[in-house]
Amino acid sequence: MTAVPAPPGPEVSAPPEVGLDGGATLLAWLRRMRDEQPVWRDPAGRYHVFRHEDVQRITADPAAFSSDSVSRLSGGEQQPPGGTLLLLDPPRHGKLRRLVSKVFTAKMINELAPRITEVANELLDGIDATADGDGVVRFDLVEAFANPLPVIVISSMLGVPPSDRHLFQVWADNLLTVNWETPEGAEILGTTVQELGDYLRQHVAERRAREHDDLMSLLVRAEVDGESLDDEDVVSFAALLLLAGHVTTAVLLGNMLLTLDQEADLLPDLRADRTKISAFTEEVLRCRPPFLKIERVPTAPVVIAGEKVPEDTMVYLWLLSANRDERVFLEPDRFVPGRPNAKQLAFGHGIHYCLGAPLARMEGQIALNLMLDRYADIRVDRDSALSYFDNRVNVFGLRQLPLVVRRA
Numbered sequence: 001m002t003a004v005p006a007p008p009g010p011e012v013s014a015p016p017e018v019g020l021d022g023g024a025t026l027l028a029w030l031r032r033m034r035d036e037q038p039v040w041r042d043p044a045g046r047y048h049v050f051r052h053e054d055v056q057r058i059t060a061d062p063a064a065f066s067s068d069s070v071s072r073l074s075g076g077e078q079q080p081p082g083g084t085l086l087l088l089d090p091p092r093h094g095k096l097r098r099l100v101s102k103v104f105t106a107k108m109i110n111e112l113a114p115r116i117t118e119v120a121n122e123l124l125d126g127i128d129a130t131a132d133g134d135g136v137v138r139f140d141l142v143e144a145f146a147n148p149l150p151v152i153v154i155s156s157m158l159g160v161p162p163s164d165r166h167l168f169q170v171w172a173d174n175l176l177t178v179n180w181e182t183p184e185g186a187e188i189l190g191t192t193v194q195e196l197g198d199y200l201r202q203h204v205a206e207r208r209a210r211e212h213d214d215l216m217s218l219l220v221r222a223e224v225d226g227e228s229l230d231d232e233d234v235v236s237f238a239a240l241l242l243l244a245g246h247v248t249t250a251v252l253l254g255n256m257l258l259t260l261d262q263e264a265d266l267l268p269d270l271r272a273d274r275t276k277i278s279a280f281t282e283e284v285l286r287c288r289p290p291f292l293k294i295e296r297v298p299t300a301p302v303v304i305a306g307e308k309v310p311e312d313t314m315v316y317l318w319l320l321s322a323n324r325d326e327r328v329f330l331e332p333d334r335f336v337p338g339r340p341n342a343k344q345l346a347f348g349h350g351i352h353y354c355l356g357a358p359l360a361r362m363e364g365q366i367a368l369n370l371m372l373d374r375y376a377d378i379r380v381d382r383d384s385a386l387s388y389f390d391n392r393v394n395v396f397g398l399r400q401l402p403l404v405v406r407r408a
Contacts (some may be wrong), residue, residue, distance in 0.1 A: 039307035135407035159214025251397030289346035
């Protein structure tokens with residue numbers, strides 16, 4: 001990756017879209033903001049924080065910076081859905097996280113490796129069935145592989161019938177692609193949330209009546225210090241696992257393959273030494289974190305990087321910017337696997353560090369290993385346009401990634 005210059009910009013109005021330049025303009029804007037306006041108040045009165053030090057400090061202090069933006073910004077008139085870990089503060093967050101963590105363990109995730117390998121191979125077999133006489137295949141990585149892989153794995157974990165997996169994909173796609181700022185988009189979003197919630201409540205009720213051998217049953221039975229999860233807690237965590245887990249893995253996979261195409265020496269290096277895939281994954285997460293930013297709300301007036309920020313106002317913490325901060329990472333726009341300073345914040349920091357991070361890493365690394373086994377050549381199909389998510393979706397990745405591969 002070449003260094004991104006920090007241009008002298010005009011008056012700041014809004015972050016540029018990722019666009020066809022793959023985010024170069026956005027990265028230049030973020031660099032300028034880190035240097036000139038590390039805390040910026042946008043025209044809507046929301047604050048944006050760009051430096052690594054500030055993002056890390058804020059995420060490490062849940063008492064001063066609440067995650068419950070729903071109730072705080074509504075003056076208490078609205079409440080987040082029960083069990084939605086991302087929107088909960090201590091002590092409720094800690095109790096629920098301990099309950100969920102009792103079930104969603106490192107051992108359970110590691111035991112998924114054979115199933116992930118099986119699903120990935122089945123998907124790749126389907127892709128390979130379209131190869132021409134020379135063993136060359138053209139396909140969209142996102143549609144054919146990166147999207148269905150985590151959806152199938154997560155739905156299998158939850159105990160969703162295989163025939164219903166397409167519903168999960170539709171719901172996840174709707175929540176990622178509709179413009180909820182339009183009346184039509186808002187209606188689709190509301191319908192999707194309702195359908196997903198009703199579906200999961202039905203499965204929770206079934207597991208209350210009869211035990212199943214799946215993650216949802218374990219969540220229903222989980223208990224810590226005499227406390228268990230109620231139905232809405234289980235529904236909220238299952239929905240979070242489906243949506244956040246799906247997005248994180250799908251976007252990570254796309255970003256891994258895009259990086260391999262852009263960094264010419266990496267593919268043969270990883271093919272020769274698979275132990276380097278872990279360090280490669282971490283640097284992909286630093287340079288291309290799946291989510292652009294996360295949000296917090298100050299519980300009292302606070303000063304951030306010299307800027308006074310009122311209580312109960314939205315504060316956006318730019319993970320993409322923090323991961324490119326020159327104050328922490330030497331030559332941050334260069335792709336350097338195995339950096340000694342691995343303080344990347346792609347999965348957050350503090351009590352809200354992503355519970356599914358190990359699963360996303362494992363799915364990405366298993367998938368890449370299998371593709372290296374199968375294909376002698378992997379490259380982006382430059383005859384087709386790349387399609388990126390726009391900033392509204394808050395995802396730094398690709399809607400479509402056309403690939404050309406050749407069987408080994």
